[in-house]
Amino acid sequence: MNEVVAQLMQHRSVRSFDPTPVPETDLREIVAAGQMASTSSNVQAYSVVAVTDPALKRELSVLTGNQAYVETCPVFLVWCADLNRPSRAANTYIESDADVYADSAESFIVATVDAALAAQNAAIAAESMGYGICYIGGIRNRIEEVSTLLGLPSLAYPVFGMCVGLPVQPSGQRPRLPVEAVLHWNRYDADGVFGPVAEYDETMTRYLRMRTEGRKSTPWTKIMAEWLTRPNRLHMLDYLKNRGFLKR
Template identity: 40%
Template sequence: MNETIKTLLNHRSIRSFKDKALKREEIDIILGAASLASTSSYLMAYSIIGVTDNDKKAKLASISNQPYIEKNGHFLIFCADFHRHIRQSSNEQYQDMRVNLENTEHFLVATIDATLAAQNAAIAAESMGLGICYIGSIRNDIDKVDTLFNLPEHVVPLFGMAIGYPDAETDQKPRLPKAAYYFENQYISIEDEELHLQKFDEKIADYYQNRTTNQRNERWTDQMKHTLSTPKRARMSSYVREKGFNKH
């Protein structure tokens, strides 16, 4: 097994970091890896904001209710971004482009581009002995984040990433078995799906009861029912449309 595979198979979210900033060379390597991720039609429709200002980090931590946004080696925000693509356009050219930019396809393209770049960054960081944690909760108050970083039209903050030197060992949370997410030639049958999920429920219940911290009695399917039944970030749809995305 090569070192790349070992890095991938060892992934876990790190939420406790040493009080040690990343070196500029480390940040540049991580960003360089991000920039070489695959991109749709060479659009590179994303931007990355490094947050070093302590006041802004504190405000992000308050929005996200995640203290490790303040306490890490470096914090990044990944944005869907088509703003740079229109900067050199005349008003007439922009109006022609706008119809396309406002559709769902281009929002998906920008979101996927940003996510691919982020995963490259995550793997690069982990390969260097660093830990990472994705932070989707910056979207808890998307308008505050928008204002905090003065984001123009066609730029949407998608998620953050805390990076740093791990300060504690973390259990690796189990994932669905291959048979539950990989199918060949057609979608899995309902009966097979139920069987695989039942087995995974037993595994995750055992994990929650025996992990080193925050033990609880919960199955994965029950957790998902609760999560998907709870209204969350209802402002996102209107915000994304206001930023010039996903209108049709």
């Protein structure tokens, strides 16, 4: 196992941070590393809002579901899918009667994937520098208010947040599905995953029992059943359409 793979295999979410600020030079390096991620057609359809203002982080911690570490982390990065910048930049070369497809489903996918790829590059860079990170999907809980708070334009939306800072204590590492559950050879084998998934149920049951000192031991398949039957952020479709996405 080489050093890069070893680094990747050590990933864990960090939710307890030292208050020491992340130097701007480090943050720029982290984001620059994110920019080197693959991007569809070189569109680079993402932007990052680095939030360091304590009052603003406090507001965001409430909007993300009262997650305290959004407030206590030294810097909170909001990763946005951004088709506003390429659209505005291209206006000089677009004929007034030309169809523009920034509002298409494919363009939305491109921007969302671009943001995710860049963020993961940045996460790896941050961890290699000794920082800890935690992704915050709760940024979409009250996404309209977050967008207003951060001044996001049309055709831009916050995909997720990311806490960044020096960890103050080690975090546990959640086990992942066996490779056999996600790796298929030549054709998708829907039935072949059941054995590895059953194995993972046992792994997660042991992990949760240990992590919670016996208070919880829910198998992964039951957790997935609860997740799939729970209405979650159903406001997102209307929000995205109002922001100019997913029109066709």
